[in-house]
Amino acid sequence: MLFRGGFEVFTVRVHDGDHVHVFVSAPPRIGIPAMVRVLKCNSAKVLFLEFSQLKLRFWGGHLWSEGYAAVLLVRLLVLKSKTISIELESNGYLPRKR
Numbered sequence: 001m002l003f004r005g006g007f008e009v010f011t012v013r014v015h016d017g018d019h020v021h022v023f024v025s026a027p028p029r030i031g032i033p034a035m036v037r038v039l040k041c042n043s044a045k046v047l048f049l050e051f052s053q054l055k056l057r058f059w060g061g062h063l064w065s066e067g068y069a070a071v072l073l074v075r076l077l078v079l080k081s082k083t084i085s086i087e088l089e090s091n092g093y094l095p096r097k098r
Contacts, residue, residue, distance in 0.1 A: 007030050008025045043063075
């Protein structure tokens with residue numbers, strides 16, 4: 001999924017129902033805080049529209065906490081897309097092919 005901000009989300013995975021891992025590709029000019037802000041804002045809008053009962057629980061409109069953790073993945077070698085898919089798959093970020 002490509003965002004107007006110029007970054008692309010490859011995969012999203014919910015862990016233990018209390019946090020989310022997002023695998024993102026972005027050019028260096030885009031700051032991590034800006035990406036997090038866009039992701040939190042857009043996902044909250046979608047969730048509040050689809051699950052209106054969330055508005056009752058999160059009446060202040062604050063679905064996500066203020067914090068986040070970011071890990072940068074930098075490779076010196078250029079990998080083919082198939083290799084990247086296998087690596088993402090083996091780390092649990094993509095469903096395994098049967």
